[in-house]
Amino acid sequence: MAISKDEVRKVARLARLGLTEDELESMAGHMESILEFVAKLSEADTEGVEPTAHVLDLTAELRPDEPHLDGNATEIMKSAPDAGFGFFKVPKVIGGEEI
Template identity: 50%
Template sequence: MALSKDEVLKVGALSRIRLTDDEVERFAGQLSSILDYVDKLNELDTSGVEPLAHALPLHNVLREDEPRPGLDPQKAVGGAPESAGGFFRVPRVIDDGSSA
């Protein structure tokens, strides 16, 4: 399954990655070969097989609702490129794109 140049650019845009023309070409080939490899699985007859949600044979791994101290605030923002007054500082964003 060959991935088109536009598809690679779209995936790049969704991942916030700027790609050069060379990279687009190279990644198109690499991504296509990955998809081809996955496509092989389609040769198997999986009707009657439950979809697998998780590789581990586990469920209901839960913890009790008891608070524990986290990171020191200094440390929390310490690794960020910029911080001020305990906040992370980021380039100004205006539109509320949050979709939580």
């Protein structure tokens, strides 16, 4: 299972990890050995087997629609690395993602 440095670079970008060239190199080596290791999964016969997303046979419980605030908004804001005017401050956002 070969994984190219460019592929690793792409994944690092996707994960927003700023890896140096050296780190990309060693990461590629690591990922390659892991992928070799997990390749044994293809030996298992999974024909017709359902994937397990949850080990419990539970269904989602629902929360009644009762509004409640813990009153710790100020405490939450205190953890912000940068804040001002009651907002969280971030480097300028350009374009971007909107739902």
